Amino acid sequence: MTGPDAGRPAPVIDVRAVTKSYGHGAASVHALRGVELTIESGEYVAIMGSSGSGKSTLMNVLGCLDVPTSGRYLLDGLDVGRLDEHQLALVRNRRIGFVFQSFNLIPRTSALAQVELPLSYAGVRGKERRRRALAALDLVGLADRTDHAPNELSGGQQQRVALARALVTAPALLLADEPTGNLDSHSTAEVLGILDRLHDAGRTIVIITHEDEVAARAERVLRLVDGLVVADHRRPPVRASVPPPTTSVPVGASGPAVPFGACGAPGAPGAFGHSGNAGEGAHR
Amino acid sequence: MNPVEVLRFAVLGLxxxxxxxxxxxxxxxxxxxAVILLVAVGNGSSKSVQASIQRLGTNLLTVSHTAGGGRFGAAGQGGALKDLTPDDAxxxxxxxxxxxxxSAAPVQTTSQSITYAGQSVTVSQIVGTTPDxxxxxxxxxxxxxxxxxxxVTARRKVAVLGxxxxxxxxxxxxxxxxxxxxGGIxxxxxxxxxxxxxxxAADSDDTIVLPVTTLRDSLTGYGSLSSIAVRATSSTDTALAQDExxxxxxxxxxxxxxxQSDFRITNQQSLLSANDETNKTFTVLLAAVAAISLLVGGIGITNIMLVTVAERTREIGIRKAIGAPRGAILGQFLAESTLLSVLGGGLGVAAGLFAARFEVVGITPVVVPSSVIGSFAVSVAIGLFFGGYPAARAAALRPIEALRHE
Structure with a gap:
């Protein structure tokens, strides 16, 4: 469990009035309309929302794969908007681990080589790289599948390779974009189990999902509607059992309280502000 | 990313x-x-002509008649022109x-078919001359x-055959x-x-040598000699001999x-250099044709690398998402195209050297080392140059766009 990081000055994620629009003029689409979001170190956050709500766009911005149209994004206190391409590549490599719905493994490449890849780009030498990659694969329970190419692995195994690849550089932030969207229930349980263990180990995790049982694992659930965060629920992190009722706070004046299925108690008055900064210690 | 890594990715990609x-x-x-072989053929033809000229001796001078030559009989260019005669020789x-x-010897040449045992055979050159x-x-x-x-003096009908x-x-x-x-005699x-x-091209061993007197008596008549062969005391003295x-x-x-001059003197040295000039032009032309095919090969590399980049856009996106810097992507695709051209060039060198071991249209190719090194170097440069554009395109892709690519 993470304790209150009082000594830590900057949150892992600090998103300020971020907007993102595609296209120009009348045809432009506003995917994000001014998102405010702060995520502290060690938090396990689920972002929910229907398709088109902008959650994937938000994830891409958080993962430094895309740049916001306006607003600021501070990652570990670092203003990402001011970084050039090379520095962004470094940030993606060192500070962020990304897991995709479609696994996004490189074809015809062994599991070990996939996991070694971020380390190669980080300039880690052969022996050390191999050791760390094997450790990461061991962590996801695939120590016996190191020589298998993606087409020789099941979906769940592929996603676990992707997880190992995201973790191998020990990033501050693990972003998962519907990681269980293409998996059966057994593989889903495996992947979520790994995420739970990572959370226990103090890793910051942000996961996008539309499945309530996946979101139920997180200690904080954000709901996105039309490019705005409309709800921010916090609850004591209880897993693998029926979670107790949590508090739910409507975000902003415009957003109604959206019921959060697995958490029950919709619309209950919350004890915590939406920014989440103050809430860390209350989980104890 | 160290170079070995880049190379490993390139090999995997290929x-x-x-x-x-x-x-x-x-x-x-x-x-x-093609560059290696065609340059070798050009060089080989030049070498073989030079060799046959040198076999005759570089101290050989040939005095030929300006007006037509003996083969066609009299000079017939007006009274001013005198014939070359055996006395001149x-x-x-x-x-x-x-x-x-x-030494000097008169040369009267003609071309006749000869008959032996009822069979008629054409001989490329019949030479009438003196024992000298x-x-x-x-x-x-x-x-x-x-x-x-x-x-010669008795005008005997004897022949020496090539x-x-x-x-x-x-x-x-x-x-x-x-x-x-x-000619029936x-x-x-x-x-x-x-x-x-x-x-x-011309087999100098397909020849019949007769006494010049007999030849002029019975076959060609008494016009001007075709030429006079003159041998200088040494190859360095040809200029002096020519003046004399x-x-x-x-x-x-x-x-x-x-x-007014009615004769022309050519020496083997000038023949050699004239031949060299012709052959150089010939070789350059051949090399130019081959270079074009090398260029086409280079364009093929660009084409394939563009296809590869388009096909692997998603992979590029993945690599960028996990933190591949621009240089790593650029390096990977550049390494792939260069590897293509290095391997292709290397095999081309092997193929060119192998093909040059065989006779091509009657010419034994002689490989020019600089053409081997040059064409290989050019092929490698082509890989770098023509692969550069697709590689730069790949490296400049935005990660999210590359990831969305289907």
Missing amino acids: AANKIRTALTMLGVLIGVG QALVDKTLAPHVE WFATTNHDLGRGALFGTED STTVENVFGTENPIDREILI PFRVAGVLETKGGNG VTSILNNRHRITGSA
């Missing part, structure tokens, strides 16, 4: 689509191979006036005997003392010349200015 890789390399292979051997002339000709032009006796001075002619007419039969018909074969070897020959002949033909 191995992913073996047929495409092989075909692209084939383009470069043909380009490089005789006059050139003069130790006081021409100390640098070792054999030493002057470096012809050695193989079998039998050469004709002598008394054969080795190719013997083969064509007699096969394995011993030709010595046999009788052949040249019977000649006795006195001897056979040693094989000199030719350059394929010029002054003797000018004197005999009463020529005062060069405009």
Whole structure:
């Protein structure tokens, strides 16, 4: 469990009035309309929302794969908007681990080589790289599948390779974009189990999902509607059992309280502000 | 990313689509191979002509008649032009006036078909001359005997045959003392010349040598000689010998200015350099054609790399998402294209060297080392240059756009 990081000055994620629009003029689409979001170190956050709500766009911005149209994004206190391409590549490599719905493994490449890849780009030498990659694969329970190419692995195994690849550089932030969207229930349980263990180990995790049982694992659930965060629920992190009722706070004046299925108690008055900064210690 | 890593990724990338890789390399292979082989053919033809000129001796001068030459009979260019005569040839051997002339022989050439045992054979050259000709032009006796001075003065019908002619007419039969018909006139074969070897285009061994008097009597008539073969005392003295020959002949033909000159002197050295010039042009042309095919091979690399980049856009997106810097992507695709061209070029060098071991249109190719190094270097440069554009495109892709690419 993470304790209150009082000594830590900057949150892992600090998103300020971020907007993102595609296209120009009348045809432009506003995917994000001014998102405010702060995520502290060690938090396990689920972002929910229907398709088109902008959650994937938000994830891409958080993962430094895309740049916001306006607003600021501070990652570990670092203003990402001011970084050039090379520095962004470094940030993606060192500070962020990304897991995709479609696994996004490189074809015809062994599991070990996939996991070694971020380390190669980080300039880690052969022996050390191999050791760390094997450790990461061991962590996801695939120590016996190191020589298998993606087409020789099941979906769940592929996603676990992707997880190992995201973790191998020990990033501050693990972003998962519907990681269980293409998996059966057994593989889903495996992947979520790994995420739970990572959370226990103090890793910051942000996961996008539309499945309530996946979101139920997180200690904080954000709901996105039309490019705005409309709800921010916090609850004591209880897993693998029926979670107790949590508090739910409507975000902003415009957003109604959206019921959060697995958490029950919709619309209950919350004890915590939406920014989440103050809430860390209350989980104890 | 160290270079070994980059290379490993490049090999994996190329191995992913073996047929495409092989075909692209084939383009470069043909380009490089063609450059090496065609330059070798050009060089080989030049070498063989030079060799046959050198076999005649670099100290050989040829005095030829300006007006048509003996083959067509009289000079016929008005009274001012005098014929080259056997006496002219005789006059050139003069130790006081021409100390640098070792020997000289009149040459009257014609072309006739000959008959032996009812079979008619065409001989490329029939030469009428004096016994001095054999030493002057470096012809050695193989079998039998050469004709002598008394054969010339007595106008005897004797012939000395080149080795190719013997083969064509007699096969394995011993030709010595046999009788052949040249233009219907019977000649006795006195001897056979040693094989000199030719350059394929004109076989200098397909020849019959007769006493000049007999030839003029019975076959060509008494016009101007075709030429006079002159041998200088050494190859360094050819210029001096040429001057001496010029002054003797000018004197005999009463020529005062060069405009009236009725003869021309060529030496082997100038023939060699003239030949060199022609061959250089020939080789450059061949090399240009081959270079174009190398360029086409390079464009093939660009094309394939563009396809590869388009096809692997998603992979590029993944790599960027996990933190691949621009340089790593650029390096990977550049390494792939360079590897394509290096392998293709290497195989092209092997293919070119292998093909150059065989005779091409009668020419034995002689490989020019600089063409091997040059074409290989150009192929590698082509890989870098033509692969650069697709690689830069790949590296400049935005990660999210690359990831969304289907």
